[in-house]
Amino acid sequence: MYTPRAFVESRLSVLHAAMREIAFGALVTAGEGGIEATHLPFVLAPQEGSLGTLYAHVARVNDHVVRHAGEALAMFAGPHAYISPNGYPGKSVHGREVPTWNYIAVHAYGVPETFNDPGSLLDLLDRLTRQSEQATAQAPPWQVADAPTDYVASMLGAIVGIRLPIARIEGKWKLGQNRSVDDRLGAAEWLARRRDDDAQAIARAMMSTIAP
Template sequence: MYTPRDFVEARLPVLHEAIRAHAFGTLVTAGEGGIEATHVPFVLARDEGPLGTLYAHVARGNDHVSRHSGEVLAIFMGPHAYISPNGYPGKATHHREVPTWNYIAVHAYGTPETFTDPARLLDLLARLTEQSEHDTGQAQPWKLSDAPMDYVAPMLKGIVGIRIPLARIEGKWKLGQNRPVEDREGAAELLSQSPGDNEQAIARAMRST
């Protein structure tokens, strides 16, 4: 990921929080068969290894990971927003401004291992369910144990677990840090007038970075 110095985010807790907040990521592999990508929800074990460990699962028919060896990339895309020159004070005088796009993104790398042990799969699915029920604000969170085991057990035969101990992790917080303060504030103010969640999130991030 091309990351100019102004946009680098290297603090591990901040990177972890971004992964956790945007847990539906893209798993990318590259090998003799070319580049492949799969979109899956991840669970992050923050304290498992120096940089943390990612867990996910795919259908057994999806041999995306098993057909490749070596390092994989997991991409987590945070909020993003178009930045109109209308937010920059200079636009009204010299007009020497152009649009851009601000965003938050995390790239996480590691060598994956797969597993099919039912106990490990159950643990992964329980953690993923708990995370997802919490994130969606369910009044009565559903638990994996709410479903009969004789119903769940056959389904485990149809999935493969993926574990990725992280070897490196990169963050890019492109939030106008290379612009004058008045430009950042003007752009953030313009974004804050939008009803969109992404625009509101980027406005807040620009003001807090």
């Protein structure tokens, strides 16, 4: 993706943390039939390979990955927010401001593999469930073992696992780093007055770019 130097995020620990927090992404491939995308929750295994490995699953009848051999792209779109010129101090001084959109995104590339053995699929579902239930902050968390064994077995027969060893990864943190501190403060404060979660998250992220 096009990423001006000011917006590049290359620290692997930060990229991994973002992928784990976002969790839901899009797997994109290109083949003879054109470009195809499947939206999926992912689990990251950070210690598998030099850049980590992503896991997901699809319905067995979804042959997306099987039909599209070669490199795939897993896209994770983080918080994003529109910023009005009203958020910049310069608007009331010289008026030379335009709207923008700040956001966080991670792209991970690799050649996907599929698997369908019940043990590996069950392990994937266990990890995905723990990750997802943890985000709900409800106790006790639901776990795969809570469902009847025969029902789980039938569900395992209806899915295919996807393993994506990450060969290349890039991050874009577009948070106004190319603007002055006053502009970033003004825009972050403008966002902080909004109630939606994404605006609040981008405001916090923008503030984190300003040295104390």
